[in-house]
Amino acid sequence: MTRRRPSIPPAPPTPEATTEARILGAADALFCTVGGYDGVSTRDVAERAGVNKALVFYHFGSMRGLFEAVLERYYEAHQRGLAEALSGVGDVRARMHRLVDAYLDFMATHARYATLVQAQLANPDTHALVEKSFEPLYRFIEEALLEVAPREGRAAARQLFVTFSGAVINWCTYAPLLSRVLGDDPLGSPLLEERRAHVRWLVDLVLDALERSEGA
Template sequence: MNGRTDERNETAAKILDAADELLVEGGVNGLSSRGVATRAGVNNALVFYYFGSKQGLVERVIERYYQRHVAALEAATGMMTGDLRERLHALVDAYVDFMEAHRRFPRLVQALAASGSDFHELIGRHMTPLFRWVEHALDGVAPATGPLAARHLYLTVSGVVTSWYSQAPLMAGLWDRDPESAAAADERRAHVHWLVDAMYDKLVADAM
């Protein structure tokens, strides 16, 4: 764990990339240090030299994704104009854009969340600021508690977006087009926008 662990070190970056690719194929328990080293074209011991343990390696993969995630959302929210509805749609677009650009990320988070609790606290810690941002944006529209609270709306929209990347491939047989195609992704994006409108409309209607 002496080397520079970030992406500026070429070897560490190659290991991180390899682990990232392999994680989605077998989860944490399916990931082996030798498998990572082989795919990275690097000696097995270097995995532990740079990341200390398998656990540490996986944590760095997760943290790297969340760093990019937060940076992408901050860049997008800085340019948002219009009323709340328009800003929510812009936020959804930024969110979907990131997932489209990092398709393994939602699958990784879901796999880690759905089993094994070793990384729950880490993921929860990184999700918190994103959730707080949405909670603040919905202040005044969504009630503070109950089934319409921001936490439910947040979980619903993020769940709808992220579950697409794991569930859609299952439907390959009964979908008329490839669910992994760009056209299918665009259609799904339109669905999410439609869903946000439906929720927003009902939120406003309920408040009256």
């Protein structure tokens, strides 16, 4: 029923170039809105992309391969943004501010991706896919934090990592629930900026305390 090459296919509002890109885009949209790895079928993806279901397997091998491809695309953008924020000049405080800013911006823009990744924590089958992006992220940030924080104890870098990353990411992943109790979109302009100010404030509080204990 679908016309040949010349005209743009009757696909939704995404007249993407190649078939592969159309499938990837459709999978992205579905994984991030309808549900995680389970909950989305190859038929759904194919229908949304406006292509035959067998093409999903032709281009990505399997459902898991498609899921990996979707994660990979986000992962690259994610890493790029963080490296940029952390690699610049300035002391730890300045770089941490840039880092949480970049992290918050990325996660607020791709909140569904954050939710998708967090959801995989409950699925041992896909742990490996998430670990791949988690470990470099952890090493990256822990290294920066070790400039001012000890390796162990209540103010250890590993503790700060979880606290700071949680402060950023949970605001985005819990957005659907927060939206109900706050009466406004947590990812919208006023509340997101309040969150940004809060995280900056928190970072400063912690770094101030670390400096004090260092001087003592």
